Amino acid sequence: xxxxxxxxxxxxxxxxxxxxxxxxxxxxxxxxxxxxxxxxxxxxxxxxxxxxxxxxxxxxxxxxxxxxxxxxxxxxxxxxxxxxxxxxxxxxxxxxxxxxxxxxxxxxxxxxxxxxxxxxxxxxxxxxxxxxxxxxxxxxxxxxxxxxxxxxxxxxxxxxxxxxxxxxxxxxxxxxxxxxxxxxxxxxxxxxxxxxxxxxxxxxxxxxxxxxxxxxxxxxxxxxxxxxxxxxxxxxxxxxxxxxxxxxxxxxxxxxxxxxxx
Amino acid sequence: xxxxxxxxxxxxxxxxxxxxxxxxxxxxxxxxxxxxxxxxxxxxxxxxxxxxxxxxxxxxxxxxxxxxxxxxxxxxxxxxxxxxxxxxxxxxxxxxxxxxxxxxxxxxxxxxxxxxxxxxxxxxxxxxxxxxxxxxxxxxxxxxxxxxxxxxxxxxxxxxxxxxxxxxxxxxxxxxxxxxxxxxxxxxxxxxxxxxxxxxxxxxxxxxxxxxxxxxxxxxxxxxxxxxxxxxxxxxxxxxxxxxxxxxxxxxxxx
Numbered sequence: 436x437x438x439x440x441x442x443x444x445x446x447x448x449x450x451x452x453x454x455x456x457x458x459x460x461x462x463x464x465x466x467x468x469x470x471x472x473x474x475x476x477x478x479x480x481x482x483x484x485x486x487x488x489x490x491x492x493x494x495x496x497x498x499x500x501x502x503x504x505x506x507x508x509x510x511x512x513x514x515x516x517x518x519x520x521x522x523x524x525x526x527x528x529x530x531x532x533x534x535x536x537x538x539x540x541x542x543x544x545x546x547x548x549x550x551x552x553x554x555x556x557x558x559x560x561x562x563x564x565x566x567x568x569x570x571x572x573x574x575x576x577x578x579x580x581x582x583x584x585x586x587x588x589x590x591x592x593x594x595x596x597x598x599x600x601x602x603x604x605x606x607x608x609x610x611x612x613x614x615x616x617x618x619x620x621x622x623x624x625x626x627x628x629x630x631x632x633x634x635x636x637x638x639x640x641x642x643x644x645x646x647x648x649x650x651x652x653x654x655x656x657x658x659x660x661x662x663x664x665x666x667x668x669x670x671x672x673x674x675x676x677x678x679x680x681x682x683x684x685x686x687x688x689x690x691x692x693x694x695x696x697x
Numbered sequence: 698x699x700x701x702x703x704x705x706x707x708x709x710x711x712x713x714x715x716x717x718x719x720x721x722x723x724x725x726x727x728x729x730x731x732x733x734x735x736x737x738x739x740x741x742x743x744x745x746x747x748x749x750x751x752x753x754x755x756x757x758x759x760x761x762x763x764x765x766x767x768x769x770x771x772x773x774x775x776x777x778x779x780x781x782x783x784x785x786x787x788x789x790x791x792x793x794x795x796x797x798x799x800x801x802x803x804x805x806x807x808x809x810x811x812x813x814x815x816x817x818x819x820x821x822x823x824x825x826x827x828x829x830x831x832x833x834x835x836x837x838x839x840x841x842x843x844x845x846x847x848x849x850x851x852x853x854x855x856x857x858x859x860x861x862x863x864x865x866x867x868x869x870x871x872x873x874x875x876x877x878x879x880x881x882x883x884x885x886x887x888x889x890x891x892x893x894x895x896x897x898x899x900x901x902x903x904x905x906x907x908x909x910x911x912x913x914x915x916x917x918x919x920x921x922x923x924x925x926x927x928x929x930x931x932x933x934x935x936x937x938x939x940x941x942x943x944x945x946x947x948x949x950x951x952x
Binding site: 484674 | 712713714716718721723724725726727728734737764766767779807809810813814819820839851852874877878879882889890916919920933934937
């Protein structure tokens with residue numbers, strides 16, 4: 436009985452849907468997190484009676500056919516890269532991007548990763564690093580005893596050095612864009628890496644060409660909307676239950692067949 | 698004598714297939730742009746030997762067989778997603794998708810951008826505009842899709858002037874029942890079914906059309922199928938018991 440397997444694909448899809456939703460809810464307070472969504476498609480159909488087939492030698496054709504579907508498949512879990520709300524933190528090295536750009540981080544193995552999480556600190560040498568201690572690109576070193584770190588909307592970092600009254604510029608934080616941000620590979624720690632689907636990274640400067648502007652003393656919150664996640668969760672749970680009901684209905688039918696003749 | 702068994706079997710086979718259709722609908726209850734299927738049945742009169750000359754004529758035996766499945770093409774509910782690349786179509790139109798096998802049609806408006814900047818479906822096939830695939834440029838941002846499907850963006854540092862990137866091609870069919878489901882949320886048109894440009898349909902950006910499967914109706918249909926199947930089984934069982942006792946009684950040779 437095909438219905439058993441069809442309903443099983445439905446249960447598997449809803450299980451994955453609940454996983455995606457629960458990951459979104461778990462990360463609702465993760466800085467720079469972008470929510471995911473499970474995308475489903477119907478499986479192939481068995482065309483038992485093909486529509487438009489010849490019905491007689493008089494040239495009449497079947498106006499409708501018999502198409503039996505085989506269930507559902509998950510086609511992907513695309514990430515929705517919409518802007519998260521900015522929340523002020525008051526911390527000098529908390530920066531958020533309002534726009535398309537991402538921060539570029541150098542990983543310990545020399546490769547680059549990209550993030551929307553702008554909660555940076557300095558390491559023992561005064562270099563700006565992310566929470567894992569990886570360097571923000573280009574590397575900017577904040578001298579000891581300097582004060583008044585200012586990062587403007589273009590990403591220029593300036594400080595006031597001891598014995599000076601005017602701020603001096605230390606460097607400029609660059610931003611990176613991708614043609615298809617949803618195609619980036621998440622590697623955990625709020626980081627993403629380039630893939631063939633994302634397109635090559637395009638480095639640029641904040642405020643230009645749609646890279647967005649940089650907001651100091653702000654962090655970008657996750658773009659998860661709890662209300663819609665919870666309603667999606669309820670829908671997924673009910674859909675799972677209904678698929679389970681189909682399985683038990685098919686089971687009952689098979690059982691009654693098995694008990695038909697004593 | 699054996700007709701009742703075979704008639705019961707014809708009903709059971711058609712009920713099984715109806716449950717398959719219900720199962721596919723329920724499995725796709727969260728599939729964007731999915732259109733539910735429904736089964737149609739018809740009577741099949743057996744053309745066997747029968748004698749019509751008696752006063753009480755022989756009744757012809759009729760079986761049941763499934764005639765067709767048809768698409769319920771009603772509008773599914775739309776959900777607001779705030780995602781600029783999600784479009785729901787208000788009306789009868791379909792989006793046109795370019796696949797390796799030719800043009801296909803879909804109601805699933807969860808669009809993506811691929812690495813070349815083309816607007817694609819979740820399956821990665823380009824969505825056709827009025828003049829071919831729609832391509833966004835590297836510096837484009839703030840994509841706006843208007844009600845008639847025109848796609849405009851802000852380009853580069855510009856924050857005021859819209860640049861047009863194309864217009865979604867919307868088509869509808871005189872007889873949409875002739876569309877064939879291809880899987881992957883795609884419909885294909887049978888030979889002789891030509892798409893016509895649809896100007897009445899409206900595109901809603903930031904919304905997605907959900908599956909139009911009616912959960913309550915599918916669940917009650919499932920119970921109906923299940924009960925009908927059990928009833929046929931019980932009927933066949935009674936017939937079997939009848940035959941069994943007939944054999945026992947009639948063949949009971951007194952010793």
